[in-house]
Amino acid sequence: MAVMELSDEQTAVRNAVREFAREEIRPTALEADDEQEFPEEVWDGLAEMDLTGLTVPEEYGGYDAGPVTAAVVNEGVAYGMLAVATALSVHSLATSCISEFGSETQQDRWLPEMADGRPVGAFALSEPHAGSNPAEMSTRAKPDGDEYVIDGEKQWITNGERAGVYILFAKTDRDDPSTVTQFLVPGDVDGLIVGEKEDKLGLRASDTTSLTFDGVRIPAENRLTEEGAGLSAAFHILTGGRIAIAAQSVGLAQCALDEALAYSQERDQFGGPIADIQAIRHKLAEMATRVKAARLLTRDAARKRAAGGAALEASMAKYFASETAMFTTNEAVQIHGGYGYVTEGEVERLYRDAKITEIYEGTTEIQKQVIARELLE
Numbered sequence: 001m002a003v004m005e006l007s008d009e010q011t012a013v014r015n016a017v018r019e020f021a022r023e024e025i026r027p028t029a030l031e032a033d034d035e036q037e038f039p040e041e042v043w044d045g046l047a048e049m050d051l052t053g054l055t056v057p058e059e060y061g062g063y064d065a066g067p068v069t070a071a072v073v074n075e076g077v078a079y080g081m082l083a084v085a086t087a088l089s090v091h092s093l094a095t096s097c098i099s100e101f102g103s104e105t106q107q108d109r110w111l112p113e114m115a116d117g118r119p120v121g122a123f124a125l126s127e128p129h130a131g132s133n134p135a136e137m138s139t140r141a142k143p144d145g146d147e148y149v150i151d152g153e154k155q156w157i158t159n160g161e162r163a164g165v166y167i168l169f170a171k172t173d174r175d176d177p178s179t180v181t182q183f184l185v186p187g188d189v190d191g192l193i194v195g196e197k198e199d200k201l202g203l204r205a206s207d208t209t210s211l212t213f214d215g216v217r218i219p220a221e222n223r224l225t226e227e228g229a230g231l232s233a234a235f236h237i238l239t240g241g242r243i244a245i246a247a248q249s250v251g252l253a254q255c256a257l258d259e260a261l262a263y264s265q266e267r268d269q270f271g272g273p274i275a276d277i278q279a280i281r282h283k284l285a286e287m288a289t290r291v292k293a294a295r296l297l298t299r300d301a302a303r304k305r306a307a308g309g310a311a312l313e314a315s316m317a318k319y320f321a322s323e324t325a326m327f328t329t330n331e332a333v334q335i336h337g338g339y340g341y342v343t344e345g346e347v348e349r350l351y352r353d354a355k356i357t358e359i360y361e362g363t364t365e366i367q368k369q370v371i372a373r374e375l376l377e
């Protein structure tokens with residue numbers, strides 16, 4: 001199949017998500033961003049479309065989308081609002097972890113409900129002192145009979161407040177980096193303290209919080225991987241996550257491009273629309289070319305992922321698409337002039353939202369490190 005070709009089903013999903021983004025997500029975005037409140041009715045709408053079960057197998061009531069369909073959905077939802085797309089992709093990371101590593105009992109217990117949208121899932125890897133290098137984490141899950149006792153702090157956790165289930169990475173021996181292990185922690189356990197929502201530059205409708213684990217006890221059966229197999233599991237899942245962020249960057253950039261195309265034809269200066277001015281036309285041409293290139297890289301990475309490994313392509317796609325989101329939103333603000341700089345317009349939010357795509361799920365510098373490593377190996 002050619003890189004950009006979609007099946008009939010994928011085309012139908014793309015169209016349905018595009019319509020939902022235009023009709024249901026974008027109209028809520030300004031208020032949700034302003035009030036820093038997640039639009040729960042939009043989440044319920046995604047659940048009705050089966051998209052909260054994107055990475056849940058069909059036998060558990062999920063959509064069971066492959067990487068290409070998931071990329072199409074991520075792009076479409078981010079066209080509506082990045083905060084919603086981020087919440088969905090992190091929920092999908094959590095369901096992926098349970099689908100891929102959970103026991104049948106865990107899958108029976110959690111996946112049908114999560115496919116229906118609630119409980120929301122979160123993915124807790126980063127810590128205050130361990131971001132780009134999660135092997136430096138200090139959260140500990142100490143074995144104690146048929147339980148683990150968890151102590152430590154996680155930082156920057158998307159869906160931190162909304163989640164009812166957390167995928168947690170912790171060391172069974174704090175002094176041994178090779179003991180990182182993956183666990184499932186229900187949201188209602190004693191000793192789990194969810195921090196205040198971070199007050200962020202962008203992505204303001206998404207709840208990003210710290211999590212403090214103070215003597216949290218979970219049964220040993222909540223361990224998702226063998227002791228020590230947690231980091232490789234996290235990196236495997238994050239390869240898919242990076243393709244999702246690349247796709248979201250494309251959706252955000254496309255939204256900025258569409259806004260700029262429309263505005264440049266409406267806004268008159270010097271006796272005609274600014275779209276007649278060569279400097280503006282060149283901006284539009286460059287924006288459109290980069291968005292298309294980013295979409296091609298993202299689809300290519302998704303296809304490679306469907307066929308097996310895709311670490312190189314996922315990092316290339318995330319690196320390029322997130323820079324495209326920054327470039328395109330910056331140019332969209334410029335094309336809107338003063339109207340691009342105020343909060344009533346949409347491009348101001350797109351510009352603020354774009355920055356995070358270069359930071360989370362591996363910064364641009366880390367993506368380049370992965371690309372170089374893959375090239376040189």
Ligand SMILES: Cc1cc2nc3c(=O)[nH]c(=O)nc-3n(C[C@H](O)[C@H](O)[C@H](O)COP(=O)(O)OP(=O)(O)OC[C@H]3O[C@@H](n4cnc5c(N)ncnc54)[C@H](O)[C@@H]3O)c2cc1C
Nearest residue numbers: 123124125126131132156157158208359360361362363365
């Ligand atoms: C809004 C938001 C949501 C997030 N959601 C989640 C979530 O749901 N779950 C989760 O676990 N985490 C989440 N994160 C954390 C995110 O993944 C980390 O912020 C990111 O991995 C970077 O880690 P850091 O912030 O500790 O930066 P650091 O690792 O301290 O990096 C600081 C700077 O140094 C650079 N740097 C570090 N090491 C190297 C190197 N070896 N080579 C070159 N440059 C380097 C980085 O690129 C960066 O520019 C989120 C973060 C934000 C802001």
